[in-house]
Amino acid sequence: MQTLPAPVVSTANIPKTSPPLPKTAPLQEIFSSIQGEALYVGKRQVFVRFAHCHLKCAYCDTPMTSTTGQCHVEDLPGSGQEHFYPNPLSASTLIQIISNLLQTAKHHSVSFTGGEPLLYHTFLRELLPQVQLLAPTYLETSGTQPEALKNVLPWLDYVAMDIKLPSATKETPQFENHARFYQVALQNPHTQCFAKIVFNEQTTSDELEAVKAIITRRDTPIILQPETRLSDRTVNINPKRLFEIEKTLAAAFDDVRIIPQTHKMLNVL
DSSP states (O other): OEEOOSOOOOOTTSOTTOOOOOOEEOEEEEEEEEOOSSTTTTOEEEEEEEOOOSOOOTTOOSOSSOSSSSEEEESSTTSOOEEEEOSSEEHHHHHHHHHHHHTTSOOSEEEEESSOGGGGHHHHHHHHHHHHTTSOEEEEEOSOOHHHHHHHGGGOSEEEEEOOOHHHHOSOOOHHHHHHHHHHHTTOTTSEEEEEEEEOTTOOHHHHHHHHHHOOOTTSOEEEEEOBOTTTOOBOOOHHHHHHHHHHHHTTOSOEEEOOOHHHHHTOO
16 A cells, blocks of 8 residues: 555546636545445446545444545555545546546446535535546435535436435434435436435334335335344344335335345455
8 A cells, every 4th residue: 555645636638628626525435346235236336435424324334534534545446455645635636536447447427425425515516517527427325415415416317315214323313304305306307316225123114104205206216225234244134024114115116126235245345
């Protein structure tokens, strides 16, 4: 591993019409891997992981900052070899890193994840139009910040929104925020929105009814993700209960799938 000084970034691959991108944001890591969750599981993506989140879900397995406080960039996918960039990163530096990673293989999209990327919606508003010149954009979000989503929706191709069930998060319900967020996402017909729901043995019928109230279109894909135990990375849910939950939502929606976190099975980022 090598610690780099603030990099001198070539602008050779950045479109000549790009406006200045002065804003910065704290990032944890940037890498190329496969999507391990939800609707596009198995697809190759460039991942841009933002630092920090406004929620503290009990099942969360993602640190809110990197171990060094810097941004870790894996230049060669799967190698484990990283460069470190000082935080916060500028948008121009980030675009160059993304461009370089996209050249390593064919990618489905660029995933902005976290943490919570929408904490930095002003940064994203300037960044996303530039990224869309390189690849489709994919937002992974808690689905709780509808006003922030409005600020960036025109430049999003995919929105993977969580629906946070209190039985899993051990936090205050976010159902009203989810409902507003979903309605905002529907305002752009070119953005595909789908919902991801982490659930467990304690998930209640009332929570499933709340999901039905939040998602008002039957054709919105619903991804049920069994909670992964943090201690040993295994899924522990009674099969009978698993199918009961799936059956309840499948009666209300056209596309309901049960998909665990597959990237952990492959031991990749």
